[in-house]
Amino acid sequence: MAKDLLRIENLRVSFAVHGQLNEVVKGVSLRVPAGRTVALVGESGSGKTVISQSIMGLLPPNGIIHDGRILFADPAKDGKVIDIAELDRDGKKIRKLRGGRIGMIFQEPMSSLSPVHTIGNQIEEALQLHRPHPRKEARAITEEMLGLVGFRDPRRNYDQYPFELSGGLRQRAMLAMALICRPALLIADEPTTALDVTIQAQVLKLMKTLQGEMGMAILLITHDLGVVANVADEVVVVYRGRVMEAGPVDDIFRRPQHPYLKALLKASPDFDMPEGERLVALRDVAPAAPPLDLRREAGNRPASTALLNVRNLRKTYGSKHGARVVAVENVSFDIMRGHCFGLVGESGSGKTTVGNLIMRARTADSGSVIFNDRAGPVDVMGLDDNELRAFRPRMQMIFQDPVSSLSPRMTVLDIIREPMIIQGRGSDAEQKHRAVELMECVGLDPRFLSRYPHSFSGGQRQRIGIARALALNPDLIICDEPVSALDVSVQAQVLNLLKDLQASLGLTYLFVSHNLAVVHYMATQIAVMARGRIVEIGPRDALFHRPAHPYTRSLLKAVPLPDLDRKLDFDVAFTGGASDPVTWPEEFRGTAPGSLEMLDLGGGHFVLADRACTARDVTAA
Structure with missing residues (x-):
């Protein structure tokens, strides 16, 4: 021993x-x-x-x-x-x-690293504090450690600042700093x-x-x-x-x-969970029955029709070198009424940008978003400022970070009332009554309305965010990584709550996440994004049991499961990243510019591949 x-x-x-x-x-x-x-x-x-x-x-x-x-x-x-x-x-x-x-x-890693010092300086400082070396030698040791933790170009990376690195590289820099003295x-x-x-x-x-x-x-x-x-x-x-x-x-x-x-x-979601099985939360909070007006609206919403049609969305950003960086390229999908549509991908894949473009929080370079309202289709991209303000209640958003998305200077009552005040919905008394109903609806005690966000746990703060999103009776809620900052037990509470609200209110969700197990639990239709494009889209079962794209397969292999008999495949952890097209078979890279298109694999399952390929070519690749 x-x-x-x-x-x-x-x-x-x-x-x-x-x-x-x-x-x-x-x-x-x-x-x-x-x-x-x-x-x-x-x-x-x-x-x-x-x-x-x-x-x-x-x-x-x-x-x-x-x-x-x-x-x-x-x-x-x-x-x-x-x-x-x-x-x-x-x-x-x-x-x-x-x-x-x-x-x-x-x-x-972002808050743990100094934003005004280079990565190399910060790692070298740890070395010099405990094992002083001449300056030149210290830099060589630091660059060696950067290479050891997986930086491709240590000499260049030494002089980079934290904001120039991705989350994964920042965490590697933290690892290099912790290991530089060989603890x-x-x-x-x-x-x-x-x-x-x-x-x-x-x-x-x-x-x-x-x-x-x-x-x-x-x-x-x-x-x-x-x-x-x-x-x-x-x-x-x-x-x-x-x-x-x-x-x-x-x-x-x-x-x-x-x-x-x-x-x-x-409490952990699993790929093998049968249809309809619920996560077991440690402390499940049963929400109250939703307000009558919300339930009446839910009953009047026709199902089995598309609520949202997204076509050919494109968004680019300028870089400091003058070139345009493509964040979203040719993204198209439909979200059916009363369903949850999952959008999966790594950080930087463009999935959050897609949600922001749909909400008009950012302006798309091109493409269309059609919202099929009861009164007829609405061209979201074509709305002017006044029309957009009037349309906003139809779509709402739940944000990733339950801490920064709630104002620390506002009480819970003010936070939930704010959308109603902006839209001029009801008197003060009606708005307060509505806030009480919404608190009960998300399983929180209405007596907490006078409190500030800092007095709540992360899961409770996310429930407040959900109550705020429900305040205007939306048809569609965009959930942007709503449980990524939560513990597994609190995550189970929030996911069960979202499912309950969807069933009782007839809500439609666009669920954005990098956690495939969570998306498997929530969504019926899933799209996988890599480098701004949808590379695969289809029903949940097809995507998880018959993945066609190499990027989708890599994502599935990289999910760590709480099961000793299904160990993580560390071979997917290669430097270069699963989203790098260079690592994909030729069928998925395209033989010429513009040769990639969505190939129909049947049953609503599509994969981005070379137009010269057949379904048999793709499944064999």
Whole structure:
């Protein structure tokens, strides 16, 4: 058995709030063996990030370790054991450990990196703090590390700023910074939460590879059980500051004992879920019956007809070099009334831009969006400002980030009333009554209307966003990554709520996401986007069981599932990206400019391929 590199014994951490101690970590004990990966799993608020801050000596000033030990056996000092809990958090000893012997990757790479310093300067600073080198030599070591974590041109990348890099590359830069001093322990706090599945697969593969090369241990903090099943050796499950269950990964997934762990495993969407099966939320909040006027409208909406026809959308942006960058190219699809249409792709594929173009939040270069209203078709692109303002209630949007999409200066009542005020709907009393009905409709207590967004959890804030989107009785709601920032259990609550509202109100959704398991649960028709174009479109079953395009296949292979018998295919994690046409077979690249077109595979299933190809050519490729 490997010797313990880190051992936490009966750790208790409290925060001083208004003169009182609020205990958030309640007697946690765990071990991280040398060279192994231990996953610390739990929802937001479970205390897992506070545990990592305690190890790094990064607790806020009001954070107090009032019991327990954090024992670190540093291999560089012949295994001499240091109790981190006893060290002065601003002293030399902890600063020497932090970044030197213990590295950390933070959850959000954009806010963790300085926007005014280059990537190379920031990584080199970590090296010079702990292992000073001559300037030229330090740059060479930094460039070597950039190459090690998968940057294609380290010399050029060294001089780039964070805003010039994609999310995946920023996370690689964070990894390089954490590893530049060759630490014995790497703490990875939700390192892949904000990343697409293919980029996530790349980062996870990279972490496993570097772990093998450097012999370091990893403490992986996450709520994604799919990631845990694919990379962890041991698992520790925490809930409200206590360890619920711990053991080898095989026991945790094959023989779960604690009800909380069993509930977490059932809360994750899965490709094998039968039609009509619901996710099991840990704390399912039953919404009240929707208001009568909403239900009457739902009953009057004819089904089996297209609510929205999108044709040949195109959008380009200018670059600093004067060239035009194509964000959306020739995008066409139909959304049927009462159905959920899924739009899937990596960051930068153009899917959010499509949603913004439909909403007229951005102006398309060309193309049409026809909304089939009860009074007749409406050309959304042709509406002038006054007409667009009057049309807005028919389409609403739920945004990705439930924190930044709600004004911190407005109460929940003001947030939900705002659309009604802008549209001149009802008196003050009617608007307040409507807000109460909507709060009940999304499963929130109307007594919370006088509160501000900061006093709610992420899932509750997203429910407020849903209530705001429903305020004007829309026919179509565009859901832009509505659960990507949420824990798996809260995600299950919100997805179930959206399904319930769709059934009771006859709503139609455009569901934009990079999470294929979520889209599989929500959508009946799905389109896959890569580099601004739809490369495959079809019914859910056809797309998931008979994917034709190599990009779709790569996306499916890159999804980490919480199942030890269906391990992630790390071979999709190649540098260059699954969306790079160079990696596709010739049938999907096109033999000449303009030779690509949508090929009918039958049953409403289409794939973007060379016009010279047949369905047999494509399925055999």
